[in-house]
Amino acid sequence: MDMGSKGEHSRQRIIDAADRLFYIKGFNQTSFSDIAEAAGVARGxxxxxxxxxxxxxxxxIEKRAEDIRRMLEDWEASYPDPRDRLRRYVTILTKEQQHIEKFGCPMGTLCTELAKLRHARQTQAAEMFELFRCWLEKQFRLLGHKDDARDLALHLMAREQGAAIIANAYHDSAFLQREADDTLRWLDTV
Amino acid sequence: MDMGSKGEHSRQRIIDAADRLFYIKGFNQTSFSDIAEAAGVARGxxxxxxxxxxxxxxxxIEKRAEDIRRMLEDWEASYPDPRDRLRRYVTILTKEQQHIEKFGCPMGTLCTELAKLRHARQTQAAEMFELFRCWLEKQFRLLGHKDDARDLALHLMAREQGAAIIANAYHDSAFLQREADDTLRWLDTV
DNA sequence: GTCTATATAATGATAGAC
DNA sequence: GTCTATCATTATATAGAC
Incomplete structure (x- = not known):
């Protein structure tokens, strides 16, 4: 019940700073000093x-997962039509153009890095993908897809990841937009 | 003309070891000690x-680029039909299943990491993608595509990258195979 | 809860003997 | 061309005063 205390504020500031730095610099490349400095907290x-x-x-990871859950709930409340919800997912590429071009996808790049580190939290990080996968699968089911809803969800996620990788490697946000448009057209045929 | 000397052997062993370790552990996570040990060379x-x-x-990066050039030449010599050449490209996912599931794509993961490091060799690493892009674009042109050959090449690369990311995050090589099959079907419609 | 000071290990990089 | 020894820096992590 002491949520307004200085302590909780510091904790949250640290998490927010770490979240941003892990995305921009990568997990292993971000030091405690980096986080402490960005959060305005003494190293010790x-x-x-x-x-x-x-x-x-x-x-x-927990914070990101919570952000994702909230976002998916928002989308579900804002768009009654499952197809519009799927479209909204694709539109991430457009809205996050600038960041993706510079740093890739927050989920994808973290999972890639943790895999190479053989890090224990690898599985937990992959569950961020699972949140999207479950939600997307649900939308495809609502559109009448039964057996292939899961595969469609994974395929859609793979498309977004692929677009992010190439856009990041080439620093080309125009390509990102073309891929988003292409994916939207594909969605209409599904 | 002294290619058989001990020196050149050591140099090549170092490059080979670094190539492997950069892929498995990542660039920044690989120390000089790691490479020296793997190559059987003293740290100093x-x-x-x-x-x-x-x-x-x-x-x-230069070694990997050279490997790619040689591989593309081999494919071109082995498959007269441009469509077969494109199919061969997709089949990387099948042949490299085991590695991709564990460590992702060597090119994609390196470019992702260098982008976060803001490393000077970022652009040079992206030129590995360019080698594939040019070659794929050429094959699409041979199939009669003029204006969209470049976009098709980039799209095909993005598909492979996306499949690699998801397969790596989920450690699911079966998904990789399904994506490869799906891409092959897509190729037939192009 | 916040801070300074510090222990300890690993890193990239150098010097110099052989 | 190969090696040992070592420097300077940075990293994670701890101790303890306030």
Whole structure:
């Protein structure tokens, strides 16, 4: 019941800063000093909230998952038509153009990095994908797809990831837009 | 003309070891000690061949580019039909299943990491993609595509990258196979 | 809860003997 | 061309005063 205390504020600031830095610089390339500085917290005080780097990674993943859940709920409330919901998903590429071109997809790049690190939180990070997969699958089911709803959801996610990788490698946000348009056309045929 | 000397052997062993480790562990996560150990070279001796970590990254990128060029030449020699050549490209996903599931695509993951590091060799790494893009574009042109050959090449690359990301995140090589099959069907409609 | 100071290990990189 | 020894820096992590 002490949510307004300085402590909780510091904790949240650390998570927010880590979330941003993990995306921009990568997990392993982000030091405690980087996070502490960005959060405006003394280095030593850091360990009052997070004992290990694994702890803060876990907190960041949980935060991102929560953000995703909230976003999907918003979309579901805003768009009654499942097809419009799927379209909204594709439109991430358009709305996040600038970031994707520079840093790729937050989910995709984190999972890629954790896989190479053979990090214990790898599975947990992949569950961010699962949130999207389940939600997308549900929309495809509402459109009448039974056996292939799951495959369609995974395929749609793969398209977004592929577009993000190429756009990031080439620093080409125009390509991102073309891929988004192409995916929207594909959606109409499904 | 001294290609059989011990020196050149060491240099090549270092490059080969770095190539493998950069793929498996990532560039920044691979230390000089890791490479030296894997190559069977003393840590100090390392600097006789490569002054900085940037130097060895450059050498690895050049090696990978050379491997790609050779592979594309082989494909061109083996398959007279441009459509078969495009199919061969898609089949990478099948042949490299095991590696992709564990470590993703060597090109894609390296470009992603260098982008986050804001590394100077980022552009050079992206030229590995360019080798594929040019070659794929040429095949699409041979199939009669004029204005959209370039876009088709980029789209095909994005598909492979997307499949690799999802397969890596889920450690699911069966998905990789389904995406490969799906892409082959798409190729038939182009 | 917040801070300074510090321990400890690993990193990229150098110097110099052989 | 190969090696050992070492420097400077940075990283994660801890101790303890306030």
């Amino acid at each position: 005080n850091f360990y009052y909230y997070f004992k290990t780097k694994d702890d803060i990674l876990q907190a960041v | 001796n390392f600097y006789y061949y490569f002054k900085t970590k940037d130097d060895i990254l450059q050498a690895v």
